Amino acid sequence: MDPNAKKTALRGITYGLYVVGTKGDEGVNAFTGNWLTQTSFEPPLVALAVKKDTTSQEQIKKNEVFSVNILETGQKDMATSFFSAIKQEDNKLQGYEFYIEQTGCPIFKDALSFFECQVVDRIEKGDHYIYVGEVTNAGVHKEGDPLTLKETGFNYGG
Template identity: 75%
Template sequence: MDAKAKKTALRGITYGLYLVGTKDEGGVNAFAGNWLTQTSFEPPMVTLAAKAGTRSQEQIAAGGVFSVNVLETGQKEMVTAFFRALEPEGNKLAGYEFYTGETGCPIFKDALSYFECKVVDKVEKGDHYIYVGEVIGAGVHREGDPLTMKETGFYYGG
């Protein structure tokens, strides 16, 4: 296989860029995630991939829940803050205010919208866990266009 062609082809997959909130008995966390897609209309379900062995992946496994915060175009600085491990400071992560909803996972006030999920299935493949989450709550903070990987200049894949 031509390694350059494979990398170029895989980078052609379009992605959004989201803040995924997690929690367990030790507290809350959030990470920048982009492997996310809706997988069912009824019941509403999404599929999310989380890198194996990370704090966030382990929190999803332990807590059985996660939240997805849809960011707005132009919020590159906000999502970039979640590319590293974080500790909450009161009701803030990386300086961004959050509250919790039905799942207890972070919901960011600066996000366009959010949804909360209960894990209903998981698969371990390669270096990621794939979680299927049933959407059990959702809300909209304001209207706007969602943030995409393309606008940030970041690449994932290949």
């Protein structure tokens, strides 16, 4: 296989960028994710890939819940702020205000919308875990267009 062709082909997969919330014994956490897709309408299921051996992955594995915050076009700064270690101050992570609903995972006020999930299955292969979550709660903060990886100029895949 031509490695450049593989990289080019895999980078053709389209992605959104989301802030995924988790919770643990030490409090809440969040990370920027992009491997997310809906896999069922009834019940409403999504599949989320999370890098192995990270705080967030361990929290999802232990507590079996997560939240997904849909970012708005133009929120590249918010997405990039969750690429590194998280700083929590009261009800803010990385300076972004959040609140808690059903799962105890952070929901960001600046997001377009959100949903919360209960893990119903997981696959442990490669360098990521895939969590299948049933959507148990959802809300909309405002109307707008979602942020995509293409808009940011970032590349993923290959």
